[in-house]
Amino acid sequence: EAQVTQNPRYLITVTGKKLTVTCSQNMNHEYMSWYRQDPGLGLRQIYYSMNVEATDKGDVPEGYKVSRKEKRNFPLILESPSPNQTSLYFCASSFSAGSYEQYFGPGTRLTVT
Amino acid sequence: QKEVEQDPGPLSVPEGAIVSLNCTYSNSAFQYFMWYRQYSRKGPELLMYTYSSGNKEDGRFTAQVDKSSKYISLFIRDSQPSDSATYLCATFNQAGTALIFGKGTTLSVSS
Numbered sequence: 431e432a433q434v435t436q437n438p439r440y441l442i443t444v445t446g447k448k449l450t451v452t453c454s455q456n457m458n459h460e461y462m463s464w465y466r467q468d469p470g471l472g473l474r475q476i477y478y479s480m481n482v483e484a485t486d487k488g489d490v491p492e493g494y495k496v497s498r499k500e501k502r503n504f505p506l507i508l509e510s511p512s513p514n515q516t517s518l519y520f521c522a523s524s525f526s527a528g529s530y531e532q533y534f535g536p537g538t539r540l541t542v543t
Numbered sequence: 544q545k546e547v548e549q550d551p552g553p554l555s556v557p558e559g560a561i562v563s564l565n566c567t568y569s570n571s572a573f574q575y576f577m578w579y580r581q582y583s584r585k586g587p588e589l590l591m592y593t594y595s596s597g598n599k600e601d602g603r604f605t606a607q608v609d610k611s612s613k614y615i616s617l618f619i620r621d622s623q624p625s626d627s628a629t630y631l632c633a634t635f636n637q638a639g640t641a642l643i644f645g646k647g648t649t650l651s652v653s654s
Contacts, residue, residue: 434586463641465642470646471646472631472644472645472646472647473587473631473642473644475640475641475642478640478641480640486640488640488641489641520586520587522586522642527639527640528575528635528639528640530575530577530589530592531589531592532587532589532642533588534586534587534588535586536584536585536586537584537585537586
């Protein structure tokens, strides 16, 4: 089954404790990205990757890091999480940038206390 | 001005009603317009897309773009309880590297 998986689905952590949210796709997509979804603000892009070893900032990259060492994986790293990073996070992938059909993962709900 | 504006609702209708969901956008250079549907506790999934102006129909759903007024619409005919979800309009940023979403309209269809 074609899908984007994310882990964990739910995470409660404390300020400053490094964490990684994993994202994996099985569709051989070149393009992957991370979004966060907040009430009243909607979905906003954090980082994107056009291909392996090619990543770039989106609209809200502060406090986040990413890496793309393999085509299928695109982890999101929060080196020192803060309460304002409490949000619902989605990973997405598509064949290329500009593909109208983006496949989204199921989401990771992160709470930073 | 936000690049894509969408009335968040919520919108409640009885089963069988015709639903109209609307967005406006600011940049006349935008060409692709998408509607994503998001069920509770799920990621968004593509429902329909249109390119430039005009209508596109898929079953009970019709997507419409009016570039002269920068207006995007999604019509749902014979709405069903299974249509209860949040509907997000979207377009690409100018670089094509990100989707720009409206804030979403939450629809509830009661049986």
